[in-house]
Amino acid sequence: MKKEQVVHCQFSVWYPIFKQHTIKSLILPLPQNVIEYLLDDGTLVVSGSDHIAQGTHINDSDAEEDIQWSDDETTTTVTAxxxxxxxxxxxxxxxxLxxxxxxxxxxSSPRDANWxxxxxxxxxxxxxEIFLLFKSSDFITHDLTEPFLHCNDQDSPDPNINYELVLRKWSELIPGGEFRCFVKENKLIAISQRDYTQYYPHILKQEESIVHAxxxxxxxxxxxxxxxxxxxxDVYRDSQGRVWLIDLNPFGEVTDSLLFSWEELTCSGEITQQQDGPAFRYTTSEVTVQPSPCLSYRIPRDFVDLSTGEDAYKLMDFLKLQKSQQEDHEDEEAPQ
Structure with a gap:
């Protein structure tokens, strides 16, 4: 995998090519001060800005609300x-959208931070809500700090990256309909069940039609x-049998190989010699169900050690946002 391949897999590069076959999306340039905020461990959430943007009336004192911690000796103010x-x-x-x-x-998406x-x-x-996910995600941090970590042309200079926030129209995708496809020399060589930690009986019954589609x-x-x-x-096959493109990824170790190994994927012909079409692997029974690989991200370091300084502020920010979001959802659900 070379740095150029990673650059080509940016959403803003492939989306215009396949726009008709994927989910409607909008791309916003990410300002430098937002990037710095996402990488800053000092604050976790943005205070009040969404409500201001939506025209909600608030007092000046509310807009400038600070989080204060005090003890017998000092008072520290943290402003989001x-x-x-x-x-x-x-x-x-x-x-x-x-x-x-x-x-x-x-x-990357912050799927390791859905907890x-x-x-x-x-x-x-x-x-x-976006910031809360992004600042809690190792995948997002990887995008911002070391996107070319696994490239084999490390001696070459890193390409310049213009970071972007991608917003995709929300779609209720059934995990059992998602598949990862591996393409080598423009040939589809392998297909893996995307959510390989679960057993979906319909995949076994529809194996031929899934591969054909x-x-x-x-x-x-x-x-x-x-x-x-x-x-x-990554593709999605809906209930009507139509296939949609969900994402494009580099052909290399930075991308999870799921039910295959990168050794067999990169050895020419090893997984396709026994059949004409692509190799198709999926979880065949509940006996083989495995824990989700994202479970390892469910105990964030920020919440493990709350004994000093900055960590306490981050927890306070988190709890404050959770309370605000819950109140917003309750307001939306209340009868008018």
Missing amino acids: PEFPEFTAKVLEAVNA GGRVFPKLNW IALNSSLQCQNLS IQQFFSQHVQYKFLDEDFVL
């Missing part, structure tokens, strides 16, 4: 930053149209 212009753009984009979005950066969200969902309605989609809409000949694509 606000980004009014960026907040307004995000709110406009969310509304244009129906009011609910799935957020990600150039490559921190209400209802353990990556569905977001405002910037505060994905092969047909690949040959008609993807093959020879991407910038590289080696890549990985």
Whole structure:
């Protein structure tokens, strides 16, 4: 995997090519001060900006509300930053996409941080919810700090990256309909069940039709149209049998190989010699069900050690946002 391949897999690069075959999305440039905030351990959430952007009337004292911690000797004030212009753009984009979005950066989504969200969902309605996920995600931090870590051309200079917030129209995808496809030299060589930790009986029953639908989609809409000949694509097969492109990833160890190993995927012909079409692997029974690999991210370091300073502020910020979000949801559900 080379750095150029990673660059080509940025959402803003492949989305215009396959726009007709994927979920409607909007892309917003990420301001430098927002990037710095996402990488800063000192604060966790944005205070009040979403409500200001939506026209909610608040007092000046509320807008400038500080979180204060005091002891016998000192008083420390921590003020969460606000980004009014960026907040307004995000709110406009969310509304244009129906009011609910799935957020990600150039490559990754914060799926390792769904433990921190209400209802353990990556569905977001405002910037505060997006920030809460992003600042809790190792995947997002990887995008921002070391996107070329696993490339084999480390001697070459890192390409310049313009970071972007990607907002995708929220869609209720059934995990049993998601598949990861491995493409080598523009040939579909392997397909893996995406959520391999669970057993879905319909996959066993529909094996042939699933493979046929994905092969047909690949040959008609993807093959020879991407910038590289080696890549990985995630697809979704809906209840009508139609296939949609969900994401594109580099062909290399930075991408999870799921039910295959990268050793067999990179050894030419090893997994395809016994059949004409791509190798297809899926969980065949409940006996083989495995724990989710994201479980390792469910105990954040921020909440393990709350004994000193900054960690306590971060917990306070988190609890404050959770309370605010819960009140917002209760207001939305109340009869008018």
